[in-house]
Amino acid sequence: MVTMKLRTLLLLITLLALHGFVAAQEKRIYVTRDANGVVIFSDSPTPGAEEITLTVRPNLMDPVDTRMPDKKPAEPEPFKVSIIQPEEQGTVRDNTGSVYIEGRITPRFQRGFRVRLVFDGLAYGEPQNSAVFVLRDVDRGAHTIQLELLDQNGKLIAISPVTTFYLHRASVISPN
Known part of the structure; x- marks a missing residue:
């Protein structure tokens, strides 16, 4: 029952x-x-x-590929150092002998890195954490500069091409 x-x-x-x-x-x-x-x-x-007229469709998402990519991590891009100012074979006109040097580091400058200026073949001052340098009382004539990028341990990891520039200072003997 x-x-x-x-x-x-x-x-x-x-x-x-x-x-x-x-x-x-x-x-x-x-x-x-x-x-x-x-x-x-x-x-x-x-x-x-x-x-x-309404169409009925199930509320389902399309399948998603959940597999991990087989890619290996990309190799880090090597650092490159270049001098922006003064230009190669450019003339700097300054009666005080001041020269402003600006460099560029790619990819992005990392914490702990240092930049050393090489002026006329000799290291100029201590390495610093900026790629901007100011030289004072530079004699007139042809000069070469180069920037070196150093890591946290002081190891050289990149170097710029040598840039030659000319400093023009007015003189009592030769004002041109």
């Missing part, structure tokens, strides 16, 4: 669920506009309403 009641109850639940599913599938949506142009959605048809 209990099994019969249980079967009847299960059959009734199944039929109700099936009816709800079918009723949900048969729902229709209508759209109209009122006198002010406002869009109105409804589940019952009204004069002049258009039926909207």
Whole structure:
């Protein structure tokens, strides 16, 4: 007796669920506009309403590739040092003998790195953490400069090409 009641109850639940599913599938949506142009959605048809057909699609995402790339880490780009100012074979005109040197290091300058200036073949001052140098009381004539990039341990890791520039200082003997 209990099994019969249980079967009847299960059959009734199944039929109700099936009816709800079918009723949900048969729902229709209508759209109209009122006198002010406002869009109105409804589940019952009204004069002049258009039926909207909805497509049902499961709410699933496309599969995603979760494998790790087989790439090895890229080799770090080697450092390059160049002199921006003064230009190669350029003339610096300064009666005080001051020369401003600006270098560029690529890729980005790292903490702990130092730059050493080589002026006329000799190290000039102590290495510093900037690629900008100011020379004072430089004699007129031709000069060479070069920048060296040193790591935290003082090891040379990059060097710029030699740049030759000319310092022009007015003179009492030869003002040109």
